[in-house]
Amino acid sequence: MDAAQPPPTLLPGPPAPGIDAPREAAVCDLRKEPKIPEPFVWPNADARPASADELDVPVVDVRVLRNGDAAGLRRAAAQVAAACATHGFFQVSGHGVDAALALAALDGASDFFRLPLAEKRRARRVPGTVSGYTSAHADRFASKLPWKETLSFGFHDRGVTPVVADYFTSTLGPDFEPMGRVYQKYCEEMKELSLTIMELLELSLGVERGYYREFFADSSSIMRCNYYPPCPEPERTLGTGPHCDPTALTILLQDDVGGLEVLVDGDWRPVRPVPGAMVINIGDTFMALSNGRYKSCLHRAVVNQRQERRSLAFFLCPREDRVVRPPPSAAAPRHYPDFTWADLIRFTQRHYRADTRTLDAFTRWLAPPADATSTATAQEASSC
Numbered sequence: 253m254d255a256a257q258p259p260p261t262l263l264p265g266p267p268a269p270g271i272d273a274p275r276e277a278a279v280c281d282l283r284k285e286p287k288i289p290e291p292f293v294w295p296n297a298d299a300r301p302a303s304a305d306e307l308d309v310p311v312v313d314v315r316v317l318r319n320g321d322a323a324g325l326r327r328a329a330a331q332v333a334a335a336c337a338t339h340g341f342f343q344v345s346g347h348g349v350d351a352a353l354a355l356a357a358l359d360g361a362s363d364f365f366r367l368p369l370a371e372k373r374r375a376r377r378v379p380g381t382v383s384g385y386t387s388a389h390a391d392r393f394a395s396k397l398p399w400k401e402t403l404s405f406g407f408h409d410r411g412v413t414p415v416v417a418d419y420f421t422s423t424l425g426p427d428f429e430p431m432g433r434v435y436q437k438y439c440e441e442m443k444e445l446s447l448t449i450m451e452l453l454e455l456s457l458g459v460e461r462g463y464y465r466e467f468f469a470d471s472s473s474i475m476r477c478n479y480y481p482p483c484p485e486p487e488r489t490l491g492t493g494p495h496c497d498p499t500a501l502t503i504l505l506q507d508d509v510g511g512l513e514v515l516v517d518g519d520w521r522p523v524r525p526v527p528g529a530m531v532i533n534i535g536d537t538f539m540a541l542s543n544g545r546y547k548s549c550l551h552r553a554v555v556n557q558r559q560e561r562r563s564l565a566f567f568l569c570p571r572e573d574r575v576v577r578p579p580p581s582a583a584a585p586r587h588y589p590d591f592t593w594a595d596l597i598r599f600t601q602r603h604y605r606a607d608t609r610t611l612d613a614f615t616r617w618l619a620p621p622a623d624a625t626s627t628a629t630a631q632e633a634s635s636c
């Protein structure tokens with residue numbers, strides 16, 4: 253791909269109901285002019301420059317959960333509590349994810365996105381679902397197109413079928429069997445790490461031990477590979493726009509380029525890549541599971557003129573039909589209604605572009621509160 257080329261936009265397929273019927277995104281030949289196509293231009297408020305002040309995201313060594321270091325465990329729980337009750341981000345080291353596997357997963361993303369568009373289109377996203385290949389979400393949105401290509405697929409281990417390995421071979425063919433094996437193994441390790449982190453969250457919140465770990469034991473998660481090409485006008489667009497993750501927990505493996513930023517006290521604060529660490533952030537579903545005590549916060553990904561960037565986001569999600577409800581010890585007054593992940597994922601894929609207020613919009617979409625005074629409103633709980 254030419255370094256200055258925008259992500260190749262797909263001819264819009266039938267738009268999912270409830271989301272803009274996209275015009276074909278104007279894609280000009282950037283070899284002739286150093287300007288990005290209009291649909292990729294974001295409002296200044298979203299794309300405004302970041303602070304030079306990096307966010308001090310604590311790096312927690314999760315080995316303290318297993319090595320009997322009681323003082324270390326208390327320190328880790330305190331670090332996680334302070335981070336999750338404010339900006340919702342921390343990093344983990346000592347996670348045990350094989351470094352060669354993590355590298356293979358990052359490099360596998362590069363290999364996939366370097367394929368000819370026609371080959372990538374064989375995996376194109378099924379409208380109304382999150383799975384598949386998309387470029388700039390041009391099949392879903394008509395404006396504020398993100399400067400990225402993505403490949404997303406589901407993961408669960410409720411049966412014996414290696415669902416991710418099967419996805420690659422069934423969607424892309426037997427030549428992709430090695431790539432499928434890498435992501436199958438990677439997702440298995442991400443699931444295990446997620447459950448370890450759930451233990452740490454239980455401890456830090458002081459809730460019933462096992463409540464969150466058991467809630468996600470039979471989870472249905474989403475793996476997303478993000479590819480951000482170099483951009484001729486990085487200050488006018490975004491790789492991923494400002495949003496809170498609707499999911500429960502995100503484990504982000506980013507390469508060494510940098511681009512993740514978190515909104516803290518009105519400033520976009522860069523999160524510097526820490527070699528070997530993984531970035532963890534609370535999503536809307538876990539904010540509801542903690543009854544608003546831990547915050548799902550706004551973040552974005554910026555792009556740059558010189559380097560491509562890759563990130564792998566493992567989105568932990570409950571089994572579709574599990575009712576999202578905080579543990580009894582944290583449930584009064586309720587800030588969010590009961591809901592299922594099936595409802596929230598359908599909302600984001602068919603009715604609403606996940607953004608800065610997804611959970612509030614979802615709560616209203618589900619059913620306006622019968623009496624706004626009888627329960628704390630989502631806004632009160634979700635301020636970061």
Ligand SMILES: C=C1C[C@]23C[C@H]1CC[C@H]2[C@]1(C)CCC[C@@](C)(C(=O)O)[C@H]1[C@@H]3C(=O)O
Pocket residue numbers: 382389398474476492493494495496497498499567597600601605606607
């Ligand atoms: C459930 C999901 C929807 C998105 C992927 C996962 C969790 C993050 C969401 C997303 C990245 C938030 C920003 C907007 C979005 C459209 C994107 O830029 O990709 C969102 C994802 C999606 O709807 O595909």
Ligand SMILES: O=C(O)CCC(=O)C(=O)O
Pocket residue numbers: 476478492497504506511512513551552553562563565
């Ligand atoms: O690529 C990144 O750094 C962040 C991506 C992200 O926030 C997402 O995919 O939800």
Ligand SMILES: [Fe+2]
Pocket residue numbers: 495496497502551
């Ligand atoms: Fe995100």
